Amino acid sequence: MVPVSIAGASGYTGFELIRLLSGHPRVRISAITSRANQGESLSDVYPAVRGHCDLRFEDTDPDVLTRGAQLVFTALPHQAAMDIIPSLLDRGIRVVDLSADFRFRDASVYEAWYQKHSAPHLLGEAVYGLPELHRERIANARLVGNPGCYSTSVILGCAPLLQAKLIVAESIIADAKSGVSGAGRGLSLTTHYCEVNDGFRAYKVAEHRHTPEIEQELSFLAGKPVRINFTPHLVPMSRGILSTIYAQLEPGVNEQHVAEAFHAFYASARFVRLCPSGHFPTTLQVRGSNYCDLAWKVDSRTGRVIVISVIDNLTRGASGQAVCNMNLMLGFPEDCGLEAAPWQP
Ligand SMILES: NC(=O)C1=CN([C@@H]2O[C@H](COP(=O)(O)OP(=O)(O)OC[C@H]3O[C@@H](n4cnc5c(N)ncnc54)[C@H](OP(=O)(O)O)[C@@H]3O)[C@@H](O)[C@H]2O)C=CC1
Numbered sequence: 001m002v003p004v005s006i007a008g009a010s011g012y013t014g015f016e017l018i019r020l021l022s023g024h025p026r027v028r029i030s031a032i033t034s035r036a037n038q039g040e041s042l043s044d045v046y047p048a049v050r051g052h053c054d055l056r057f058e059d060t061d062p063d064v065l066t067r068g069a070q071l072v073f074t075a076l077p078h079q080a081a082m083d084i085i086p087s088l089l090d091r092g093i094r095v096v097d098l099s100a101d102f103r104f105r106d107a108s109v110y111e112a113w114y115q116k117h118s119a120p121h122l123l124g125e126a127v128y129g130l131p132e133l134h135r136e137r138i139a140n141a142r143l144v145g146n147p148g149c150y151s152t153s154v155i156l157g158c159a160p161l162l163q164a165k166l167i168v169a170e171s172i173i174a175d176a177k178s179g180v181s182g183a184g185r186g187l188s189l190t191t192h193y194c195e196v197n198d199g200f201r202a203y204k205v206a207e208h209r210h211t212p213e214i215e216q217e218l219s220f221l222a223g224k225p226v227r228i229n230f231t232p233h234l235v236p237m238s239r240g241i242l243s244t245i246y247a248q249l250e251p252g253v254n255e256q257h258v259a260e261a262f263h264a265f266y267a268s269a270r271f272v273r274l275c276p277s278g279h280f281p282t283t284l285q286v287r288g289s290n291y292c293d294l295a296w297k298v299d300s301r302t303g304r305v306i307v308i309s310v311i312d313n314l315t316r317g318a319s320g321q322a323v324c325n326m327n328l329m330l331g332f333p334e335d336c337g338l339e340a341a342p343w344q345p
């Protein structure tokens with residue numbers, strides 16, 4: 001059993017890592033950390049795992065995280081992640097970072113949308129952790145920047161169409177809706193019950209930080225710079241993301257070309273499921289799983305294709321994908337510990 005540790009284990013993505021890793025057949029969790037919950041037992045904070053994982057929270061300190069561990073998951077906010085990761089790498093430990101700190105190739109793009117980068121020298125070697133795009137590089141990486149949740153759903157929905165040059169790259173519009181756990185466990189006015197229940201709103205219109213992340217990967221696929229419109233929405237559910245993506249088809253492209261591109265691109269993808277024609281997915285059918293379910297329809301009246309992409313933000317959008325990346329890095333089957341079916345009622 002390979003020992004792994006989790007920094008920021010008291011948060012939602014940290015807990016999702018514990019849920020997945022406590023049932024993983026090839027790894028064991030060596031340490032979990034939180035500053036506020038230091039000394040408390042995990043099951044007092046999250047009773048759901050009583051009997052599955054009996055660790056206590058320790059301080060978020062490099063000595064604790066690297067004590068016997070071969071790989072560390074950093075489930076910390078942006079900035080806090082890049083403050084600690086260089087010292088983990090210096091001790092010979094591999095890292096899967098769930099924050100945005102190591103998702104960008106270009107430090108100036110990160111700095112335009114986030115803040116000054118304190119470890120830009122590591123951006124060249126960090127690998128963007130989307131297995132369908134970068135599987136081989138992830139396997140050999142020391143540092144993986146795990147993708148954002150919205151970014152995962154939008155990139156997977158566009159990738160086959162852009163790579164096959166079936167759509168006008170400049171025409172992409174992604175309209176995405178997320179459950180509230182996407183904002184983390186911390187309390188805030190915009191995410192408390194009365195502010196979200198029975199309502200539905202767009203936020204960070206034309207300025208959400210997943211926009212440059214999506215554009216980085218779509219540009220890589222298209223082989224030229226791509227700009228998109230991306231609008232996130234907050235919906236009153238705990239977990240799940242549904243993205244509706246619109247794009248103009250290139251002249252002469254029809255339903256069959258689109259279907260062939262999706263089937264070819266995802267022919268060997270373990271965690272992408274293509275819905276049968278005429279079936280459009282719900283977030284419930286991927287809940288608690290690492291699946292991204294995709295469906296599409298060509299609107300011949302407008303010459304556009306409409307793609308629907310669903311994921312669970314905490315699993316495929318964060319911790320499930322992080323475990324999948326760990327599996328690749330450690331040479332395990334990609335789906336090790338991630339085989340369970342989703343939780344649809
Ligand atoms: N929620 C989601 O759906 C997704 C989240 N992410 C990213 O994953 C990361 C974790 O997100 P999430 O679990 O939702 O966040 P939470 O707010 O739920 O948890 C954050 C964790 O980090 C710790 N923490 C907070 N501030 C600091 C700090 N300054 N230094 C050290 N530790 C700190 C917290 O514990 P304590 O304060 O006690 O130390 C807690 O354990 C973030 O970067 C987020 O952007 C990525 C994809 C999806």
Ligand SMILES: CC(=O)N[C@@H](CCC(=O)OP(=O)(O)O)C(=O)O
Pocket residue numbers: 098099100147148149150178179180181182183184210232234
């Ligand atoms: C609903 C909600 O608030 N979602 C978060 C995205 C969660 C995510 O993927 O986080 P990072 O890219 O910040 O790591 C947001 O809009 O900021």
